[in-house]
Amino acid sequence: GENVEQHPSTLSVQEGDSAVIKCTYSDSASNYFPWYKQELGKGPQLIIDIRSNVGEKKDQRIAVTLNKTAKHFSLHITETQPEDSAVYFCAASSGYKYIFGTGTRLKVLA
């Protein structure tokens, strides 16, 4: 069935360093890849997304890259700050249903 694998499950970085989270999807029909940030007790908040006709997208300190051939996509956060600490989820979709990864807990150490 459809599946999204996400790594690593936890990631600790020093403030100011970069963080990279990687996802792999199984459904070759997937054409939309959003990333969400979830803080404790809150719902997922969209931080960036990319569609299959684009290889890379950047928004200030956040960027996402997509390799359709390998079915990989990655989230890059540069110049990390303590407020970036949260759980990050990737998702893949070929229609209205999102398939989420299992999440990455990012800790930014001051």
Place this chain on the structure above:
Amino acid sequence: DTGVSQNPRHKITKRGQNVTFRCDPISEHNRLYWYRQTLGQGPEFLTYFQNEAQLEKSRLLSDRFSAERPKGSFSTLEIQRTEQGDSAMYLCASSWGLADTDTQYFGPGTRLTVL
């Protein structure tokens, strides 16, 4: 635009009781989704509405679960005869569009604890 709202935020119930959750989507969003999230996992799709029509139900949604979206506005998710395995965060999301894939915006969720 106040975002997606969900009520209640927390619900504690005893096994066997019925519970109902409400979701108010972003105004004029025509699509509404319900997901379930258990601890340490990503959200899992439960069901989807386009306007008032329920177009898909996941196999996760047993006969004890029912969702409605009267008049294509707010939605309710009811769980009958709750079981301890129903304990989870229930998330609602909404989107606007006619394309196959829209950007979904999530509410804060309702955390259900079944004792």
